[in-house]
Amino acid sequence: MIEISGLRKAYRGKGRRDHEVVAVDGVDLTIGEGDVFGVLGRSGAGKSTLLRCVNMLERPDAGTVSVGGVELTTLSRRRLRQARHGIGMIHQHFALLSSRTVAGNVAFALEVTGVPRAERRTRVAELLELVGLSERADAYPGQLSGGQKQRVGIARALAARPKVLLSDEATSALDPETTDSILRLLLDLNRRLGLTILLITHEMTVVKRICRSAAVMRDGRFVESGPVAELLHRPGSELARDLFPLDDFTTVPGQTVIDVSVSGEDADAPLLTEVARELDIDVRVLSGSVETLAAGRAGRWRLGVPGDGAAAIHHLRSRGAVVTLPEEKP
Numbered sequence: 001m002i003e004i005s006g007l008r009k010a011y012r013g014k015g016r017r018d019h020e021v022v023a024v025d026g027v028d029l030t031i032g033e034g035d036v037f038g039v040l041g042r043s044g045a046g047k048s049t050l051l052r053c054v055n056m057l058e059r060p061d062a063g064t065v066s067v068g069g070v071e072l073t074t075l076s077r078r079r080l081r082q083a084r085h086g087i088g089m090i091h092q093h094f095a096l097l098s099s100r101t102v103a104g105n106v107a108f109a110l111e112v113t114g115v116p117r118a119e120r121r122t123r124v125a126e127l128l129e130l131v132g133l134s135e136r137a138d139a140y141p142g143q144l145s146g147g148q149k150q151r152v153g154i155a156r157a158l159a160a161r162p163k164v165l166l167s168d169e170a171t172s173a174l175d176p177e178t179t180d181s182i183l184r185l186l187l188d189l190n191r192r193l194g195l196t197i198l199l200i201t202h203e204m205t206v207v208k209r210i211c212r213s214a215a216v217m218r219d220g221r222f223v224e225s226g227p228v229a230e231l232l233h234r235p236g237s238e239l240a241r242d243l244f245p246l247d248d249f250t251t252v253p254g255q256t257v258i259d260v261s262v263s264g265e266d267a268d269a270p271l272l273t274e275v276a277r278e279l280d281i282d283v284r285v286l287s288g289s290v291e292t293l294a295a296g297r298a299g300r301w302r303l304g305v306p307g308d309g310a311a312a313i314h315h316l317r318s319r320g321a322v323v324t325l326p327e328e329k330p
């Protein structure tokens, strides 16, 4: 649904001596229809620029961006305006018109695409129903909670029935409970409408709850990218480390410390008691957890096993677990 190849975008300072900042530095990305893809990264990594290049709010310097099979970088202004109707966008600070009611804000998105008044009224009612805000149609943004404002933002973004939704830190300004309800709504829309979602975030909760695929961005590049379940197993994965942080035990006298990751059915198998029983050894759980992610059940532990650990490592690997030593780097 979204194909990005060799994307580059640099900003030049205004003065002659100002050097160039390369915000996106050669990103390739493929997002399948109906996927929920999260891009994570620290402030300044280039996430917003990447997202804004997907609907051409920023013109890339090089590379191609195609959405739903339409290559956007070569379109005329008029064709690009049309193509943008197929790409909705929601924002961290909602970007609502304060002088218009909830219904008026959603209707605005239809007015600009020339939808006739009667049709607009029906569609606005449908959209408010979809996001659970029918009761607040006549309220003004100033009278709404943050979560309700984001629901208006979502209804507005979906007005033209886009197949793709871009989310720019949509839950960063919300408290954890409200974040949860917005993420549930996004997941529900993804399932019911087959909506493909590309989001940028710095919150691990967002990745845990709704992303099936993800990328970690640094200095304008993707340092890792792929299905979350696969990234969790990649030695040295930053995503795995951030999703399942492990305490800093790297040595235990008389034991070897190992990191073990599991996913799918293996996450709930009695793997640790089994290895202890079958090898007749003590296994110490130093840190770790098993959780339900949007990408499935997954877990990661840091364990202490006796001696050089060879027998335990062999046994765990034979049961499908990925085992690495904590000091191993990618």
Ligand SMILES: Nc1ncnc2c1ncn2[C@@H]1O[C@H](COP(=O)(O)OP(=O)(O)OP(=O)(O)O)[C@@H](O)[C@H]1O
Pocket: 011, 012, 021, 022, 023, 041, 042, 043, 044, 045, 046, 047, 048, 049, 050
């Ligand atoms: N309009 C602009 N003009 C000049 N430099 C810019 C512009 N927009 C972004 N940059 C620079 O490009 C780099 C990437 O910025 P970008 O906003 O894409 O990162 P980000 O990962 O989204 O960060 P944040 O999470 O803080 O929004 C930064 O160094 C930033 O200062």
